[in-house]
Amino acid sequence: MSRHPDRVLRSLLPGSALPGREEARQWLLGSPGATVVCPGSAEEVARTMAVASEEGWRVQPLGAGTWPSHAGRQEAADLVVSTVRIRGIVEYEPGDLTITCGAGMTGGGLSERVGRHRQWLPLDPAGWRAGTIGATLANASTGSLRAGYGAPRDQVLGLTMVTGDGRVLELGGRVVKNVAGFDLVRLAVGSAGTLGVVTSATLRLHPMPELDRTLLVRGLERGELVQMARALAVAPVPIAALELGGLTLAVGGEVPQGPFLMARLCGASETVEAVEELLRPIIQAGDTVRLEEEEADELRSLIEAQEAESDVVVRLTLLPSRLGTLLEVADGLEEELSPADRGTADGKAAGWLAHVSWGIVRLLLPYTKGMGGLGARLIEARSWLEREGGSLRLVQGSMDLAEEVGPRELPEAAREISEGLKREFDPAGILPHGGPAL
Amino acid sequence: MVESLPLQTIVDLRAIVGADGVITDPARLLVYESDGLTTYRRRPLAVVLPRSTDEVSRVVRRLGRERVPLVPRGAGTGLSGGALADTDAVVISTPRMNRILEVDPANRRARIQAGVVNTQLSEATRPFGLYYPPDPSSQTACTIGGNVAENSGGPHCLKYGVTCRYITGLTVVLSDGSIAEFGGMGREAPGFDLVGLFVGSEGCFGVATEIEVSLSPIPESARTLLAIFDHLEDAGRAVTAIIARGLLPAALEIIDRETIRAVEASVYAAGYPTDAAAALVAEFDGLEAGLDREAMLAEECCVAAGAREIRRATSEEDRAALWKGRKKAFGAMGRIAPDLLVQDATVPRTRLPEVLSAISEIASRYRLTVANVFHAGDGNLHPNILFDHRDDDESRRVEQASREIMQACINAGGTITGEHGVGVDKTKYMSLIYPPETLEAMRAVRRVFDPVHRFNPGKVLPEPEEQDPGAPPASEAVPRSRPEIP
Numbered sequence: 001m002s003r004h005p006d007r008v009l010r011s012l013l014p015g016s017a018l019p020g021r022e023e024a025r026q027w028l029l030g031s032p033g034a035t036v037v038c039p040g041s042a043e044e045v046a047r048t049m050a051v052a053s054e055e056g057w058r059v060q061p062l063g064a065g066t067w068p069s070h071a072g073r074q075e076a077a078d079l080v081v082s083t084v085r086i087r088g089i090v091e092y093e094p095g096d097l098t099i100t101c102g103a104g105m106t107g108g109g110l111s112e113r114v115g116r117h118r119q120w121l122p123l124d125p126a127g128w129r130a131g132t133i134g135a136t137l138a139n140a141s142t143g144s145l146r147a148g149y150g151a152p153r154d155q156v157l158g159l160t161m162v163t164g165d166g167r168v169l170e171l172g173g174r175v176v177k178n179v180a181g182f183d184l185v186r187l188a189v190g191s192a193g194t195l196g197v198v199t200s201a202t203l204r205l206h207p208m209p210e211l212d213r214t215l216l217v218r219g220l221e222r223g224e225l226v227q228m229a230r231a232l233a234v235a236p237v238p239i240a241a242l243e244l245g246g247l248t249l250a251v252g253g254e255v256p257q258g259p260f261l262m263a264r265l266c267g268a269s270e271t272v273e274a275v276e277e278l279l280r281p282i283i284q285a286g287d288t289v290r291l292e293e294e295e296a297d298e299l300r301s302l303i304e305a306q307e308a309e310s311d312v313v314v315r316l317t318l319l320p321s322r323l324g325t326l327l328e329v330a331d332g333l334e335e336e337l338s339p340a341d342r343g344t345a346d347g348k349a350a351g352w353l354a355h356v357s358w359g360i361v362r363l364l365l366p367y368t369k370g371m372g373g374l375g376a377r378l379i380e381a382r383s384w385l386e387r388e389g390g391s392l393r394l395v396q397g398s399m400d401l402a403e404e405v406g407p408r409e410l411p412e413a414a415r416e417i418s419e420g421l422k423r424e425f426d427p428a429g430i431l432p433h434g435g436p437a438l
Numbered sequence: 439m440v441e442s443l444p445l446q447t448i449v450d451l452r453a454i455v456g457a458d459g460v461i462t463d464p465a466r467l468l469v470y471e472s473d474g475l476t477t478y479r480r481r482p483l484a485v486v487l488p489r490s491t492d493e494v495s496r497v498v499r500r501l502g503r504e505r506v507p508l509v510p511r512g513a514g515t516g517l518s519g520g521a522l523a524d525t526d527a528v529v530i531s532t533p534r535m536n537r538i539l540e541v542d543p544a545n546r547r548a549r550i551q552a553g554v555v556n557t558q559l560s561e562a563t564r565p566f567g568l569y570y571p572p573d574p575s576s577q578t579a580c581t582i583g584g585n586v587a588e589n590s591g592g593p594h595c596l597k598y599g600v601t602c603r604y605i606t607g608l609t610v611v612l613s614d615g616s617i618a619e620f621g622g623m624g625r626e627a628p629g630f631d632l633v634g635l636f637v638g639s640e641g642c643f644g645v646a647t648e649i650e651v652s653l654s655p656i657p658e659s660a661r662t663l664l665a666i667f668d669h670l671e672d673a674g675r676a677v678t679a680i681i682a683r684g685l686l687p688a689a690l691e692i693i694d695r696e697t698i699r700a701v702e703a704s705v706y707a708a709g710y711p712t713d714a715a716a717a718l719v720a721e722f723d724g725l726e727a728g729l730d731r732e733a734m735l736a737e738e739c740c741v742a743a744g745a746r747e748i749r750r751a752t753s754e755e756d757r758a759a760l761w762k763g764r765k766k767a768f769g770a771m772g773r774i775a776p777d778l779l780v781q782d783a784t785v786p787r788t789r790l791p792e793v794l795s796a797i798s799e800i801a802s803r804y805r806l807t808v809a810n811v812f813h814a815g816d817g818n819l820h821p822n823i824l825f826d827h828r829d830d831d832e833s834r835r836v837e838q839a840s841r842e843i844m845q846a847c848i849n850a851g852g853t854i855t856g857e858h859g860v861g862v863d864k865t866k867y868m869s870l871i872y873p874p875e876t877l878e879a880m881r882a883v884r885r886v887f888d889p890v891h892r893f894n895p896g897k898v899l900p901e902p903e904e905q906d907p908g909a910p911p912a913s914e915a916v917p918r919s920r921p922e923i924p
Contacts, residue, residue, distance in 0.1 A: 095682050095788040096817075118684065140631070153634055154603055167875045175784040177600065177816040177856040179589045179638050180864070180871060181898060182880045186602070186634030195630075207684035234544065236567055236655035237725060267728070274727030319624035321544040359545075359624050391626045408628040413618030418629045420886035424879070 050166025063132030103134025140190030148240035164426025219287030375404030499615030512584025518861025552583025589638030607650030690815030706766035775824035783847035784856035
């Protein structure tokens with residue numbers, strides 16, 4: 001590294017882009033020696049990236065820094081580029097059901113703004129309200145609403161992304177249907193900051209459903225709930241989200257133990273009532289509570305909080321029909337924990353959440369450095385799942401665990417293409433390398 | 439440049455795909471001279487018809503020795519010249535790769551070969567109560583492989599989304615003949631979304647040979663209505679009102695006066711009033727419960743926007759009749775002019791009325807007949823310019839009007855193609871919507887997949903020096919930086 005970022009960037013960016021030491025601390029993550037900049041526009045990001053590329057500074061792109069453990073993290077970055085100041089609305093036309101906003105806008109901020117027009121962006125990854133749009137898209141973070149509304153890639157119409165060497169790319173467009181040129185939006189979404197810094201996005205909004213109801217089913221053994229969940233997943237009715245959980249949660253003053261199933265129904269009142277009626281024969285074996293919007297939001301917040309506070313989150317996938325098998329794999333991993341680790345003494349407990357429709361289980365684990373063996377078990381489980389056509393990814397966890405687990409192997413052709421893409425978008429290799437490979 | 443394939447090459451290709459799988463006879467090659475956009479015609483060196491991924495791989499490797507350019511092709515129903523091969527290129531056509539490999543109702547997915555026809559897939563999955571939602575107008579002929587290449591849409595994509603939403607995995611053959619697997623349901627593949635990137639790459643990255651798709655439950659019921667308007671702009675306003683009401687129809691389609699007259703004068707006559715300026719077909723589907731209310735609210739929007747008549751389908755026959763005029767519109771136009779230039783721009787829905795007025799003004803100024811058929815809910819316009827290519831003056835006016843219509847759509851915040859693809863037809867417009875850096879990034883991505891530029895050369899991207907002479911730079915044409923709204 002030839003010159004120190006701090007000195008160079010002070011002459012390159014306005015003072016507002018350079019936070020004070022105290023403020024900057026929240027964005028340092030695992031790079032205590034890094035310089036933090038918060039550019040106010042794509043042009044300022046471009047200037048920053050151009051000089052970083054020339055100087056060879058290792059750069060960590062960042063949103064609000066509320067998902068600090070995401071796997072695409074740069075080890076010992078020289079420079080953290082946060083988009084938190086690029087958070088305004090560029091264009092919002094409710095009649096078009098589209099919005100263009102800065103990448104630094106939070107999910108909560110966006111929800112509040114478009115909610116005034118009874119519209120919403122149906123994305124709900126854990127921590128969505130505090131996390132930024134840019135980070136959500138960069139990580140392709142999904143929640144349970146993916147079942148009914150699709151993944152982040154389905155909600156993005158266009159992006160502005162600054163490449164590793166400071167080129168400003170306008171990708172996609174602002175209309176809901178667009179096949180002009182190669183779909184680099186889809187390349188950018190989920191690229192975890194390895195190709196560039198997303199600075200703004202045009203998103204497809206949806207009318208807010210007239211009725212948003214969640215059915216909570218409890219009081220059954222896990223196996224029975226899995227069977228019920230699968231029956232719901234293949235029922236020919238629209239279910240916005242279908243989630244199974246094995247967490248200890250307080251609902252309505254109670255602290256229910258044991259697994260639960262949540263089916264979220266969104267739409268016109270008449271339709272939601274009809275769907276509930278059609279589902280009743282499937283769910284009647286359980287103890288079912290009907291949660292209206294606010295109660296369900298409260299429950300989801302509790303789940304989100306538990307996930308956000310978890311030391312380790314492992315994402316396991318298999319074909320949706322093999323959900324039972326996937327949960328057995330999760331059991332195997334949880335069993336590696338000592339009884340003390342599994343306990344709730346420090347407020348953290350092991351647990352799991354499953355997106356039923358997509359065959360995804362998020363395993364939440366408490367973790368301490370002394371807890372040997374987990375990394376090896378993760379590697380073993382990953383190999384088994386990959387042989388079975390599934391996958392395992394560490395989405396939240398300490399750097400030492402991430403290092404121990406190491407990157408996933410890509411098939412040769414995909415690896416060559418991925419490496420080629422990385423070289424084209426980040427020729428100096430200053431952006432994180434490991435994100436997509438983890 | 440190879441002018442004809444060496445005999446040994448033909449022998450080798452026949453050894454791979456069988457004697458009936460290689461076409462070199464000029465008469466038989468005529469079929470492959472163009473796709474659905476017949477304005478562009480070129481005859482390829484040869485056509486190869488493989489039956490499997492392995493055969494595609496061996497064909498690509500074999501032709502790699504002569505460095506022959508390759509053009510993947512499905513049924514050839516595309517409307518952008520995307521499957522057009524230069525005279526030194528070989529077409530790899532997939533109709534013999536038509537096997538449905540697996541239907542997996544428990545996971546709502548199917549695995550198919552690329553040459554499976556769109557409607558055949560839904561027919562095969564219907565016994566399981568499932569179907570494949572993207573429904574391009576050519577769906578009874580077009581292949582899913584072609585749909586993947588073009589990221590095809592269709593009338594019902596307003597509610598259900600376009601092809602890319604349904605593609606979960608791909609097997610592709612790359613330019614060196616290697617076989618790559620991308621994605622797969624149940625597997626969150628590490629790395630970039632190569633499935634998403636490949637879909638819509640118009641045959642420039644490789645040949646998709648096997649495709650994994652996700653399926654949806656067949657809607658229980660539908661309500662279809664036809665609203666008749668005396669002004670086209672009113673129909674556009676009705677569309678905006680329906681969406682603003684929070685309704686999500688499965689389809690919202692408009693055909694204009696010229697199209698109505700063409701349809702009614704043809705064998706496809708659907709009983710649309712020929713004095714009407716526009717007909718709007720609105721369809722709601724899903725569970726039976728709630729459909730009547732949604733249809734009623736849409737009717738209210740149409741009436742408020744000035745609809746003079748509403749027709750409701752009360753049976754499946756009625757529904758087919760209401761759709762007939764829309765679905766057969768393109769076919770009917772063949773009666774009134776020998777040639778048709780099909781455009782495919784998309785504009786923000788709220789700008790539809792003003793863009794429709796602009797198109798009307800441009801048509802009038804250039805003394806041309808423009809017949810509008812469009813997916814109004816998506817803002818996806820198909821202004822079709824009717825002409826006779828033997829009339830040089832008219833052809834010139836068509837070219838100029840076409841450019842102005844495209845510019846009007848772009849000025850309204852739109853894009854140059856919503857579902858037909860860029861192909862060879864719209865490369866000249868790419869610099870109107872993308873700045874040079876973005877176009878260069880697209881070129882770079884193409885190089886990564888196909889370093890030797892073997893697949894579908896000359897498509898999608900303009901050469902760096904090729905700039906539309908009449909076009910302002912993208913930065914002027916599409917204002918990207920706007921003041922922030924507080």
